[in-house]
Amino acid sequence: MELSGGEIVVQALLDEGVEYVFGYPGGSVLHIYDALFNKGGVKHILVRHEQAAAHAADGYARSTGKCGVCLVTSGPGATNAVTGIATAYMDSVPMVVLTGQVPTPFIGSDAFQEVDTVGITRPCVKHNFLVKDVRDLAETIRKAFYIATTGRPGPVVVDIPKDVTDPNVKVPYTYPKDVKLRSYSPVERGHLGQIRRAVDLMLEAKRPIFYTGGGVVLGEGSAELRALVQATGFPVTSTLMGLGAVPGTDTQFLGMLGMHGTYEANMAMHETDVLIAVGARFDDRVTGKIEHFCPHAKIVHIDVDPSSISKNVKVDVPIVGQVASVLADMLRLYQEQATSQRASQLADWWAKIAEWRRVECLRYDQDPAAAIKPQFAVETLYKVTQGELYLASDVGQHQMFAAQFYPFDEPRRWINSGGLGTMGFGLPAAIGAQLAHPEAQVACISGDASILMCIQELATCLQYSLPIKVVLLNNGYMGMVRQWQELFYESRYSQSYVDALPDFVKLAESFGHVGMRVERPGDLEGAMRDAFAMKDRFVFMDVLVDPTENVYPMIVAGKGHHEMQLSPGLSDRELS
Amino acid sequence: MRHIIAVLLENEAGALSRVAGLFSARGYNIESLTVAPTDDPTLSRMTLVTTGNDEIVEQIKKQLNKLIDTVKLLDLSEGPHIEREMMMVKVRAEREDREELKRLTDIFRAKIIDVTDTSYVIELTGASRKLDAFIDTLPGGAIIEVVRSGPTGIARGEKGLVL
Numbered sequence: 120m121e122l123s124g125g126e127i128v129v130q131a132l133l134d135e136g137v138e139y140v141f142g143y144p145g146g147s148v149l150h151i152y153d154a155l156f157n158k159g160g161v162k163h164i165l166v167r168h169e170q171a172a173a174h175a176a177d178g179y180a181r182s183t184g185k186c187g188v189c190l191v192t193s194g195p196g197a198t199n200a201v202t203g204i205a206t207a208y209m210d211s212v213p214m215v216v217l218t219g220q221v222p223t224p225f226i227g228s229d230a231f232q233e234v235d236t237v238g239i240t241r242p243c244v245k246h247n248f249l250v251k252d253v254r255d256l257a258e259t260i261r262k263a264f265y266i267a268t269t270g271r272p273g274p275v276v277v278d279i280p281k282d283v284t285d286p287n288v289k290v291p292y293t294y295p296k297d298v299k300l301r302s303y304s305p306v307e308r309g310h311l312g313q314i315r316r317a318v319d320l321m322l323e324a325k326r327p328i329f330y331t332g333g334g335v336v337l338g339e340g341s342a343e344l345r346a347l348v349q350a351t352g353f354p355v356t357s358t359l360m361g362l363g364a365v366p367g368t369d370t371q372f373l374g375m376l377g378m379h380g381t382y383e384a385n386m387a388m389h390e391t392d393v394l395i396a397v398g399a400r401f402d403d404r405v406t407g408k409i410e411h412f413c414p415h416a417k418i419v420h421i422d423v424d425p426s427s428i429s430k431n432v433k434v435d436v437p438i439v440g441q442v443a444s445v446l447a448d449m450l451r452l453y454q455e456q457a458t459s460q461r462a463s464q465l466a467d468w469w470a471k472i473a474e475w476r477r478v479e480c481l482r483y484d485q486d487p488a489a490a491i492k493p494q495f496a497v498e499t500l501y502k503v504t505q506g507e508l509y510l511a512s513d514v515g516q517h518q519m520f521a522a523q524f525y526p527f528d529e530p531r532r533w534i535n536s537g538g539l540g541t542m543g544f545g546l547p548a549a550i551g552a553q554l555a556h557p558e559a560q561v562a563c564i565s566g567d568a569s570i571l572m573c574i575q576e577l578a579t580c581l582q583y584s585l586p587i588k589v590v591l592l593n594n595g596y597m598g599m600v601r602q603w604q605e606l607f608y609e610s611r612y613s614q615s616y617v618d619a620l621p622d623f624v625k626l627a628e629s630f631g632h633v634g635m636r637v638e639r640p641g642d643l644e645g646a647m648r649d650a651f652a653m654k655d656r657f658v659f660m661d662v663l664v665d666p667t668e669n670v671y672p673m674i675v676a677g678k679g680h681h682e683m684q685l686s687p688g689l690s691d692r693e694l695s
Numbered sequence: 696m697r698h699i700i701a702v703l704l705e706n707e708a709g710a711l712s713r714v715a716g717l718f719s720a721r722g723y724n725i726e727s728l729t730v731a732p733t734d735d736p737t738l739s740r741m742t743l744v745t746t747g748n749d750e751i752v753e754q755i756k757k758q759l760n761k762l763i764d765t766v767k768l769l770d771l772s773e774g775p776h777i778e779r780e781m782m783m784v785k786v787r788a789e790r791e792d793r794e795e796l797k798r799l800t801d802i803f804r805a806k807i808i809d810v811t812d813t814s815y816v817i818e819l820t821g822a823s824r825k826l827d828a829f830i831d832t833l834p835g836g837a838i839i840e841v842v843r844s845g846p847t848g849i850a851r852g853e854k855g856l857v858l
């Protein structure tokens with residue numbers, strides 16, 4: 120088969136089994152767009168800003184485990200996509216980004232819409248390529264998918280100069296089934312000797328805990344983790360990125376840990392004697408002050424990326440490997456040796472945890488006559504959707520409230536930007552998730568500041584009839600910023616008030632969607648039920664919430680897990 | 696501590712900038728970096744000298760290994776190895792200094808490779824310390840220009856850093 124470069128791009132995506140490409144056209148990708156038009160087969164989703172193309176591909180990838188794909192033009196198209204690429208990079212999301220480039224003879228001449236895309240994206244991709252010869256195109260695309268989806272996943276950029284896609288230059292096409300890269304061979308199985316050492320620690324532990332992260336979701340290790348958690352009877356806490364890997368409603372689950380984690384999870388981290396970290400990277404939002412981190416613990420760390428291990432915290436038993444296979448080996452070895460009394464030896468530990476739980480660190484009071492509490496809004500969302508939801512989030516207080524109050528029982532249901540914390544992520548990510556799961560309920564929880572960062576995507580939602588529900592927790596502030604200013608800058612609210620907000624109901628309507636406003640706690644559940652009952656409509660719920668609410672518990676900078684600040688109403692009561 | 700690390704890299708455009716970018720992005724020290732193609736034209740070999748405590752050097756090696764273009768890596772400082780650096784020094788060699796400079800050149804087993812009425816270019820190869828010592832020995836004010844290649848290294852014994 121002889122194909123032009125543009126046709127090769129499309130055919131390669133088909134051969135790769137790609138369902139959707141999220142993109143935006145422009146001069147240097149016009150040959151590719153023409154091939155898309157002529158060949159068909161790959162569905163193209165036209166977003167309204169390249170940042171959203173990357174976020175939508177990302178949301179597609181996070182909600183499915185498949186590789187997200189986006190296609191943008193050179194210059195401003197590529198630079199607009201950078202925020203989305205960096206977002207995916209920080210959270211290790213598999214993604215292939217095809218960028219147009221000026222024709223090869225023009226590269227380096229400051230040509231129209233030329234930027235050094237490979238240079239600009241280098242620090243925020245797993246790898247990138249500049250294709251200079253059409254004969255290398257198919258293999259390079261195959262390599263890009265291979266690298267993006269194996270090992271520790273991540274975005275890969277393929278920069279394609281316009282002459283490489285010239286419709287008049289046809290070359291023989293075969294899509295390589297496999298690629299081998301002598302310089303890249305991701306690890307699969309963990310070292311059995313190391314796993315045995317870990318199991319020995321686990322068998323002796325008096326106060327063990329699993330600390331699980333995004334790696335369990337990324338590596339499809341949820342089933343193995345659940346089995347191990349059940350078999351050991353150990354408590355488990357998760358990072359923001361790992362939520363859903365073990366059921367949020369499980370009694371062994373202590374909730375999220377870290378800066379806005381639960382009292383019980385953070386106290387258990389402080390007291391544990393054996394910490395088993397699984398696909399988590401000891402982020403500073405999680406560890407608090409490193410010197411205070413798990414002061415009594417031997418630490419086991421399972422991670423596919425050796426550079427994640429002992430990066431921030433020195434570990435005792437490093438295990439490099441894929442979560443699923445390592446956890447399966449671990450379970451087998453543990454069960455070979457654990458006695459039947461093993462679980463009961465943990466009774467003291469669980470009693471301690473029960474004490475911490477009694478603090479009820481997430482308690483809040485909803486006065487029926489007062490403003491809606493954001494926590495109440497999230498709890499109502501859970502009540503209405505019963506966990507049957509893909510929930511994309513923007514960044515801020517609403518994100519934390521969702522993480523605290525919406526228990527996810529399955530992985531890939533919670534779609535949020537943790538590492539980069541990109542406002543504007545939520546709506547386009549929801550687009551990707553809804554396209555991937557057309558029959559499922561998909562919502563985006565957002566704040567009045569975040570939502571405006573990719574608000575143009577309301578048009579995309581109309582074009583493709585995506586029945587997403589936006590739940591806007593409208594507090595009239597950049598709430599998270601306001602909270603920090605209240606706590607650390609004596610309430611000097613410098614530039615954190617989102618003055619001149621639009622009328623979100625009218626805004627949604629002007630894009631052809633349904634808008635709703637909810638102001639009273641008593642109206643919320645009914646309104647949400649109405650919204651989710653509109654199965655084929657995009658509904659924008661503007662929920663006016665208490666503008667003064669803060670996210671607690673909170674570990675402020677420089678403090679350890681045991682030095683959490685609880686919500687003012689609670690902290691008077693306890694902290695023994 | 697000072698480490699000298701040898702890396703086999705895919706001989707691809709951009710491989711060098713990935714390494715350089717890694718060091719600047721992560722704030723690692725880099726004392727010197729040399730790179731050239733090997734006998735296998737698809738591979739280049741890079742030698743870099745860096746300093747840091749054990750944890751940092753461990754991270755540096757992991758991060759280098761993580762680059763898709765890195766084929767193999769060896770921390771030469773972990774075993775017996777040989778280090779060599781090449782230097783060319785242009786010195787003022789006026790009538791009265793010429794003999795003294797010639798003598799120093801001989802003592803250090805260096806070579807004079809360019810001569811004019813008023814200058815020499817002296818070539819010297821050896822461990823970096825030896826090069827430092829030679830510079831310190833030259834009479835004050837003699838040096839016009841110094842160019843050093845940065846160290847390269849190879850492990851002792853029959854094992855090689857090869858594919």
Ligand SMILES: Cc1cc2nc3c(=O)[nH]c(=O)nc-3n(C[C@H](O)[C@H](O)[C@H](O)COP(=O)(O)OP(=O)(O)OC[C@H]3O[C@@H](n4cnc5c(N)ncnc54)[C@H](O)[C@@H]3O)c2cc1C
Pocket residue numbers: 209210211270271272331332333334335337338339357358359360361375376377378379380397398399400401402404405421422423424427440441442443514515518519536537538539540541599
């Ligand atoms: C406003 C805000 C507040 C936040 N507050 C908190 C907070 O209170 N608590 C919290 O936890 N986070 C919080 N975060 C998120 C935080 O910034 C980090 O993104 C998060 O903690 C990192 O999660 P993780 O450790 O699970 O790592 P991830 O980024 O999910 O990394 C995954 C790890 O798993 C490894 N891995 C990937 N695939 C595999 C595989 N197949 N097998 C084995 N290993 C694999 C990777 O190499 C990596 O080390 C907050 C973010 C924001 C924006």
Ligand SMILES: Cc1ncc(C[n+]2csc(CCOP(=O)(O)OP(=O)(O)O)c2C)c(N)n1
Pocket residue numbers: 513514515516517518539540541542543565566567568569570592594596597598599600
């Ligand atoms: C693109 C971007 N710019 C700035 C920030 C810093 N930031 C983090 S949270 C936040 C406020 C978010 O406000 P809003 O979306 O209204 O959510 P709320 O905290 O009120 O729930 C800001 C500005 C960011 N995370 N991302």
